[in-house]
Amino acid sequence: MKEDFLHYLWKFKKFDTLNLKTFNGEEITIVTVGQYLELAGPDFFNAQITIANQKWAGNVEIHLKSSDWYVHHHEQDSGYENVILHVVWEHDTEVFRSNNSEIPVLELKKYVDKATLENYQSLMAPKSWIFCEKQINKIDGFVFKNWQERLFFERLERKAKSIFDLLEQTNHDWEAVLFCLLAKNFGLNTNGELFFKMAVNIPFSVLRKESFEIENLEALIFGTAGLLDSDKEDTYFKDLKFRYFYLIHKYQLEQGGQAPVQFFKHRPDNFPTIRLSQLANLYHSQVHLFSKISVLNSLKSSYDLFQVSASEYWLNHYQFDKESPKKRKSLSKSFIDLIVINTILPLQFAFAKSKGEEISEDLIRLLEEVSPEKNAIIDKFKSFGVLAASAFDTQSLLQLKMEYCNAGKCLECAVGMELLKKN
Known part of the structure; x- marks a missing residue:
């Protein structure tokens, strides 16, 4: 069971909405489920819900277990003060706001039937995240390193184009x-x-x-x-x-x-x-x-x-x-890292290109000093055994996923070509 499944259930109301009650037995009527933003903070913004004949407007937070509220340290974040309903698969502890008022809980597993569970698994399960996810970590290190360099400079070329357009303006x-x-x-x-x-x-x-x-x-x-x-x-x-x-x-x-x-x-x-x-x-x-x-x-x-x-x-x-x-x-140093990745290196690359100078090795050397970025794409590659030691690795992996894997360009990818040779 994953939390994104609960997001799906709530967003599309794939459960018995006519007989909802809080864990404490108060009747619930969903007016609107709210806006699913997928950013930091509560999962659904500006929902409208009636609980025990009292209408509420605010945010909805979703977890597998109620105790995940404390695992994620939401009690320390004022952004969660306006949560009006805590939707969970399993209720295992009470959650309170800073004023000691208890946040109502909807235990969702009581209202989801077996067919919905099976249909969701069949409907939403992707064939694969990338086609070579079971083989990518077996690619020869030398081949993969060279491909990473190519990917990195492709990414810089795209950013440089925007810089040259801005230079004209x-x-x-x-x-x-x-x-x-x-x-x-x-x-x-x-x-x-x-x-x-x-x-x-x-x-x-x-x-x-x-x-x-x-x-x-x-x-x-x-x-x-x-x-x-x-x-x-x-x-x-x-x-x-x-x-x-x-x-x-x-x-x-x-x-x-x-x-x-x-x-x-x-x-x-x-x-x-x-x-x-x-x-x-x-x-x-x-x-x-x-x-x-x-x-x-x-x-x-x-x-x-x-x-x-x-x-x-x-x-x-x-x-x-x-x-x-x-x-x-x-x-912070982590913020300056972002400046190095997204501003300094692209600008140095574009400036050197405008003068006909070659600074590729210098750019790679600088980026290899920067800590790897943290995001869902990099985490997914890690689960397939592709590890990132620096921001050079993460930038090349982002280019690989966005420009090749998502577009199905396996025959234009060094990884895909290498696997074809082995097969």
């Missing part, structure tokens, strides 16, 4: 390109595109001129990102908003206008306010950043260059108008 200003790429990186998956649009909308010449005063930089970045659109009593917020309107008037810039950045599903250290302040402080503390990044050749030098924290205001804030316990918000 910025009048061949590598510093401006770097700012846009870093902004996207700082936004992670959720806010990456929004941060990128923010960076594109700020003329880099203006950013250069205002980089000597951190408050002006934050005002420009926060305002363009739409974080100064509301009205707040916070003194720092008011100061940034005043500076922002002064700057857009001074430089005749267009005002904001983009979709709001997202706080939902983020841990506080990844809140857009914190990441944008760190980005502003990076450009406040580092002059001619591209020239420094273009020659980085070790992970340690990358860590040294990106030793940056959010501004003093954010020591005891994650959002405007809301104080929090004091904590310095610095870039």
Whole structure:
């Protein structure tokens, strides 16, 4: 039994919904199951459920056992405070919110019939994740290593194309390109595109001129990102908003206008306010950043260059108008690793390519210093005996899965060709 099966049952209501009761015997009526987001946090967002004639709106969390709540440390995460129903296959312990109120539990196994279980296993069981999953770990190491290098540079070529397109839009200003790429990186998956649009909308010449005063930089970045659109009593917020309107008037810039950045599903250290302040402080503390990044050749030098924290205001804030316990918000080594993977290496590759230089070995050497990425694809390869010792391995495996395995291009893959020879 896997948790994703329970997600399927809940999402499509593949159980007896007419006679539902909580484990304590209270009647349940499902109005809406909620939105399945598949991100960090509760499994289903904004569900509507009636329990004992009381209608509730909030989130639904799903586990195999109730005790998994504590195994996953949800009791330490405020993002789970709004869970209105705990759906489990087996109820083995009570779960409480921080105010000591018990979260209602639906034990699902009582309401799922045998036919549904059998039908789901038959319907949803995939033929295979990749065609060579039982043989890939038997490929000769030399062959696989060479194929990894090819995959890695294919991935860099794709990223370089986007960089060259952006270079055309910025009048061949590598510093401006770097700012846009870093902004996207700082936004992670959720806010990456929004941060990128923010960076594109700020003329880099203006950013250069205002980089000597951190408050002006934050005002420009926060305002363009739409974080100064509301009205707040916070003194720092008011100061940034005043500076922002002064700057857009001074430089005749267009005002904001983009979709709001997202706080939902983020841990506080990844809140857009914190990441944008760190980005502003990076450009406040580092002059001619591209020239420094273009020659980085070790992970340690990358860590040294990106030793940056959010501004003093954010020591005891994650959002405007809301104080929090004091904590310095610095870039972690794991976050800098992402910058190396997604910004520094692609930019170095594209820059060297534009000059006709060959730096392949240097790029591989640097990436082999970076810890392997952690995600579902890498975990799946690991289950087949394909281990990743560094980010070089994980980047090549991601390229393999996305561009070859998913597309069924086995006859264009070195692994597939090698297996054909053996057969």
